[in-house]
Amino acid sequence: MLCAVYKTNKKEGMYLYLPEKDNFDDVPDQLMHQFGKPELAMLLPLHKRETLGRVSKETLVNALNDKGYYLQMPPKETDLLVEHRLSLGLSPREEAKKF
Numbered sequence: 662m663l664c665a666v667y668k669t670n671k672k673e674g675m676y677l678y679l680p681e682k683d684n685f686d687d688v689p690d691q692l693m694h695q696f697g698k699p700e701l702a703m704l705l706p707l708h709k710r711e712t713l714g715r716v717s718k719e720t721l722v723n724a725l726n727d728k729g730y731y732l733q734m735p736p737k738e739t740d741l742l743v744e745h746r747l748s749l750g751l752s753p754r755e756e757a758k759k760f
Contacts (some may be wrong), residue, residue: 662680662706662707662708662722662725663704663705663706663707664678664679664680664704664705664707664721664725665678665679665680665681665682665683665701665703665704665705666678666679666701666702666703666704666705667679667696667699667700667701667702668699668700668702669696669697669698669699669700670697670698670700671695671696671697672735673735674733674734674735674736675696675732675733675734675735676702676714676732676733677696677699677730677731677732677733678705678721678724678725678730678731678732678733679725679729679730680725680726680729680730682701682704683701685699685730686729687728687729687730688729688730692732696732707721707722714733715733715736716731716733
């Protein structure tokens with residue numbers, strides 16, 4: 662199976678996988694509106710891979726067969742300040758001072 666992978670300029674790391682190049686018929690209109698103008702990133706032969714970035718081949722193929730598309734969201738950004746505070750044994754956020 663060959664799938665088309667599209668990226669968006671609206672959100673770094675967000676990709677839309679389709680089973681057929683330039684066929685957006687199964688993608689909901691609201692999603693296409695939020696995704697913006699899709700830009701073809703690559704054509705990907707699935708039979709040669711087990712994992713694809715952050716998604717397993719099985720999950721991707723199931724989504725393509727069931728929904729007709731797969732939306733890969735960018736990874737959640739790490740809040741380095743929260744991690745640092747936790748490493749020091751502090752609460753994740755500074756408590757508001759009471760007067």
